[in-house]
Amino acid sequence: LVIDASAGQTIFEGGVHREENFAPPRLLDDLQVDIAALGEAGHFELAGPDMRHAEYCDPVDRPPVGDWDAFFALWERLDMVRDQLQPELGPMLPEIELHYVRYPKGGYYSRHVDDFETTEPRRSRRRVSFVAYLTPAWTDHDGGYLRVFYGDRYADIPPLPGSLVLFDSYQIHHEVLPTNNERFCLIGWFHTPCDALKSNCTPTRRERHEDDDFTFGARVYLNTPAAAASSDL
Template sequence: MNSQFNAIADGLAENGYAVIDNFLSPDEVTAIVTLDAFREGMAHFKKAGIGKDHGLQINEAIRGDYIQWLDKNTSPAPVLAYLDKLNQLVLFLNQSLFLSLKDYEVHLTVYPAGAYYKRHLDQFKKNDHRRLSVICYLNKDWTENEGGQLRMHLDKETLDTLPVAGRLVCFRSDQIEHEVLPATRERLSLTGWMLDQLADVRI
């Protein structure tokens, strides 16, 4: 795990992003995607919106995903194992990059086939506490022709990353604009943010 953490820290320091394979093992991915929350599909997920709190709006022309916020105290054991890794990563990045991160928030994410999220920044205009975006993909046997790439818009190029099971992408929430391209099949992930303040209580 330390080698993965070092690679994430190096990527963030040098480029503002890092892409790490096998952050979750195949068995860990299986344990998460077979949870009731995913098996029962979108019946228990909420339509994701744009903005925060009173400014939250549902706009399917911009994003088409469904989400379910995770509770660090009551989540199932396979999810808690992932959250524990995130907590260790927060501590490591604070020590190595002096980021003063204080907390994190994560939700399960489902993109139905054909859904997308247009180009955007993850940091809110009126709430700038998101420092790092962290996405771990849960899609087994994903192929390039199925689409669903995360496209990061960098200074001089774009970088497309396939949502392969176990792969972790971490990038600066305030600097890197990105989008999610449509896929031909359902696309699953654990999507979260590392914060410089304590996370809000989510319902």
């Protein structure tokens, strides 16, 4: 197991799983080199809407700079996480949505959810959100906590270097509190396949899947590798 065995159950129940030292210190060092090189190459771009103040970069489709092997090591570990979570959370596509994010001093991200109802047809939707925190050092004074909401209560999660945080993309409202220092992370989403013929696949009522099928509300998605392989994000 690449993360704690309790992770799938925690996420299934609408909790937040935190895994400390997901990226070991040496990998963290190399990832910082990678991010710095991509920054110098001008590969980061400001996110559009003003609810967030951060810059994003595609770590996969990149100019030939940085430490690809370090990024790839993190990507592989995340793919193992995806594999580990499938028995509890249902099938998730091998294509993973990924961004490096840089929050400058004063950066933030207002309260939001990562997946929401849509009337647009879609082939997959965000199922599990994850954030790998890649800032070299963090102290309480740096701020930039991830605030997660449970109804009218909340918890503040420190962006500890090398830690990984995972939660349900549809259920968990969250925000990034203003950071007092530059803050780096790799964020991304594991997608679940949708029935391409239906307009959307928003879960209305959650049920635990059984054997090879899993159910969100009224819809059943078959766990067939062929279906997963042919979908794109």
